[in-house]
Amino acid sequence: MKIALLGTGFGQAHAAxxxxxxxxxxxxxxxxxxxxxxxxxxxxxxxxxxxxDALLTDPSVDLVDICLxxxxxxDVAVRAMQADHDVLxxxxxxxxxxxxxxxxxxxxxxxxxxFVDMFSRFSPANQxxxxxxxxxxxxxxxxxEIEGRTALLWPGYDxxxxxxxxxxxxxxxxxxxxxxxxxSTIQVTGTGAPGGRGSAAEVxxxxxxxxxxxxxxxxxxxxxxxxxxxxxxxxGAVLEYAMRAGFTGQGPATLTPGGESPIGLPEAGPPxxxxxxxxxACLAGDAGxxxxxxxxxxxxxxxxxxxxxxxxxxx
Numbered sequence: 552m553k554i555a556l557l558g559t560g561f562g563q564a565h566a567a568x569x570x571x572x573x574x575x576x577x578x579x580x581x582x583x584x585x586x587x588x589x590x591x592x593x594x595x596x597x598x599x600x601x602x603x604d605a606l607l608t609d610p611s612v613d614l615v616d617i618c619l620x621x622x623x624x625x626d627v628a629v630r631a632m633q634a635d636h637d638v639l640x641x642x643x644x645x646x647x648x649x650x651x652x653x654x655x656x657x658x659x660x661x662x663x664x665x666f667v668d669m670f671s672r673f674s675p676a677n678q679x680x681x682x683x684x685x686x687x688x689x690x691x692x693x694x695x696e697i698e699g700r701t702a703l704l705w706p707g708y709d710x711x712x713x714x715x716x717x718x719x720x721x722x723x724x725x726x727x728x729x730x731x732x733x734x735s736t737i738q739v740t741g742t743g744a745p746g747g748r749g750s751a752a753e754v755x756x757x758x759x760x761x762x763x764x765x766x767x768x769x770x771x772x773x774x775x776x777x778x779x780x781x782x783x784x785x786x787g788a789v790l791e792y793a794m795r796a797g798f799t800g801q802g803p804a805t806l807t808p809g810g811e812s813p814i815g816l817p818e819a820g821p822p823x824x825x826x827x828x829x830x831x832a833c834l835a836g837d838a839g840x841x842x843x844x845x846x847x848x849x850x851x852x853x854x855x856x857x858x859x860x861x862x863x864x865x866x
Contacts, residue, residue, distance in 0.1 A: 552831070553577040555606045556597075557627065558618030559587035560707045561641060565616055568824045570595045574831060581606050603627075607634050614834065616827075617641060621717060625650035628665065629657040637664040639830050643721050643854060644847045651851055655844050666830045666840060667847045671722035673825035675816045676792040676806045680783055684730050689785035692730055695763040697723045699779035702771045703749060704797070710769035711747035712865035716858040720752070720767045724857070725850035726781075727756060727763045733849060734758055739860040744770060747865075754857055777802070 552575050556562050559582035569575045578597040582588045588599040600606055607615065607630055615631040616639045617624055625645045628638045644667045645651040658665040671677055684692050699719060703710060710719055727734075736757035743750040751768035771778075780793035789809045796802035801821045806814045832838040 552613045552834075553579070553611050555579055555581065555609070555612045555615045555631075555636070556618065557581045557603070557606075557616065558620075558641075559584060559591060560618065561705065562616075562618035563591060564821065564823060565618055565641075565827065566591055566595050566597065568821065568827050570597075572827075572831070574835075579606060579609075579612075607631055607636070610635070612636055614639060614830070622646050625653050628654050632657045632661045632663040632665065635661070635663065637666075637834060639666045639668060639827070640844070642668045642670070642847070643717050644844055644851055646717070646855075648848070648852060648855065651844065651848060658844065664834060664840070665844050666826075666833070666842045667844050668823055668826045669722065669725055669842045669847055669850075670822040670826040671726060672841055673829065674822060676781075676794075676804060677726055679806060679814065679816075680726075680781070680790060680792070681729065683783075683785075683790065689788035689790075691760065692783060692785055693761050694784040695727060695730065695761070695781060696783075697726065697763070697765045697779070697781040699723065699766070699777075700768045700771050700775070701777045701779075702773045702775050703769060704773070704777070709748045710750060712741050712743040712750040712752070712861045713747070713858075715741070715750045715752055715767055715769060716854050716861055719769060720754070720765060720857065721850060721854045723765045723767070724853045725847070727765065728849040728853055731756075731758050731761055731763060733853065734763070737853075737856060737860075739857055739864070741861045741864045743865055750861075750865075752857075752861055756853075780804075 569578050580591050580597050580599045581603050592599045615636045617627055618641045621643050624640050631638045734756035738755040741752035749770045751770055754765045756763040777796040783790045791807045794804040833840050
C-alpha cells in the first residue's frame, strides 16, 4: 500500500507508525518546510515532496493521510476523494460543521472511504466504560469526570484558549457524547498563560439525570509529560481510569473499580496507531469502520461550542 502523508507536524507520529507496518510499501510525505521534510525523510527513509497537487493526483496512492492544520482538512479531503483516493483525517475533522458535512457529502458522492482519527475510541479503558454503560451492569451513568493535563510537548501546538478545545479536549467530548448525548446545559471557565502558550479550562455539561465535568490543562512543566484519566460514577460502582504518557501518547494505565483490584487492560501502543491499524483493516475488507466522519459530528458540535466560548474568553 502507498501512503501520501500530508503534514510534518503531527505527521511525524503517523510516519513512525507507517515505518513499522509490513503492509505499507511506500510513503511520500508532503510538507512546506524543507528542514522538517529532510528530518522525516532521513529518519524513516520516506520520499518527500513540496508539490501537493502532484501527490493528490498520483493514481498509485492508496490512502491520503491528512495531518495538516485543521482549517485545511475539508478542502484537501474533498480534493483527495474527488481524485479517487481514500482518506484518513487527523482530528478534529474540521473547523466548522459546514466543512464536516462537505467531507461527508464528498464521501457519499465519490464512493471513497473516509476515516477520522478518533483514536480514543480504541482505548481499552474507554471501551470497557462504553460497554458498562451499554449493558447497564452497574446501573445508569450518573457522573463522568474527565481530566487531561499536559506539557507543551508538540512543536507548533501552543494549546492556548483558542486551540485547547479543538486540539486537546475534543477526544474527551467524543467519549461524553457517545455515553450521554448532547448536554442540555454548558458552563465553561478558562484561563490562559501570558503569550498564549498554555491554558486551562473546565467544562460542566448538564443532563436531565447526569452531569459531566471535563477539565484540560496545558500549563504543566516539560518533565510532567501527559497525565489524565476519568472517573465514572454509577449507582452500583465507581470506575476510575488513570494514565501517564509522553510525546507518543503511550504509557502506563490502570482501570480500577472503586477500591478494588485493578482491571487488567491489554497492552496498547500509541493510541493513533490503533486508529491507523483500524483504517488499514477496513481498507483490506477485514473490519467495519468505527471512525466514519459522520460518527464524529456529535463530538465536533460540542467541541465547536466550547471552542467558541473559550475563544471569546481569550479575547
